[in-house]
Amino acid sequence: MRPLYWFVQFLALLALWFLFVCQIKSSEAAVGLGAAALAATAAEAVRGQEHPRFFPRLRWILDAWRIPGQIVRDSWLVARNLATRGGTGVFRTVPFEARGNDAHSVARRALAILYSTLPPNSIVIGIDRKRDTMLLHVLEERT
Numbered sequence: 001m002r003p004l005y006w007f008v009q010f011l012a013l014l015a016l017w018f019l020f021v022c023q024i025k026s027s028e029a030a031v032g033l034g035a036a037a038l039a040a041t042a043a044e045a046v047r048g049q050e051h052p053r054f055f056p057r058l059r060w061i062l063d064a065w066r067i068p069g070q071i072v073r074d075s076w077l078v079a080r081n082l083a084t085r086g087g088t089g090v091f092r093t094v095p096f097e098a099r100g101n102d103a104h105s106v107a108r109r110a111l112a113i114l115y116s117t118l119p120p121n122s123i124v125i126g127i128d129r130k131r132d133t134m135l136l137h138v139l140e141e142r143t
Contacts, residue, residue, distance in 0.1 A: 002044060010040040055103030060111050067118050073142070074121035081140040089139040091125070096134040098127045 017032035018024060081088070098109055113124045116136060125135040 005047075006040050006044050009043050010036050013039050052101065052106040053103035054107045054110065056107035056111055057104065060108060063111075063115065067115060070119040074119035077140045077142065078120045089137055090141075092136045092138050093133045094136060095132060096127060097132050098129040098134070099132065 013036035014032055017036055018028070021028050021032070096112060099105065109127055112134065113127070116122055116124045116134070121140060121142070122136050122138045125137055127134050
């Protein structure tokens, strides 16, 4: 059954390739065949692996309502920072309960990284699960 999944993924990815390049030439076909075959093979290799489960709590998902406002505010902060200071920033370590391998802990870490990195003022560098901290790079402190 796996060769059938591989072949279906291969055909779908090849179709996407031609859709994106908007031309059918032998050089594009050769690269597209190779890229689709490589991507389908990688997808099948990953599909057979055990992955951490992702099971967020509803309130964690609902916290996303703040992100559009943070993006607007942080865009202003970044623009001001670039105009006045040339883009300097600082690293910040913030407390973050990061332990656990269960589905809720995995979801909490993933959503914390997503929610902290989407606004343009900060990016998560990493989470230290032993020290329960998150390392952020922040262009400008929020007030």
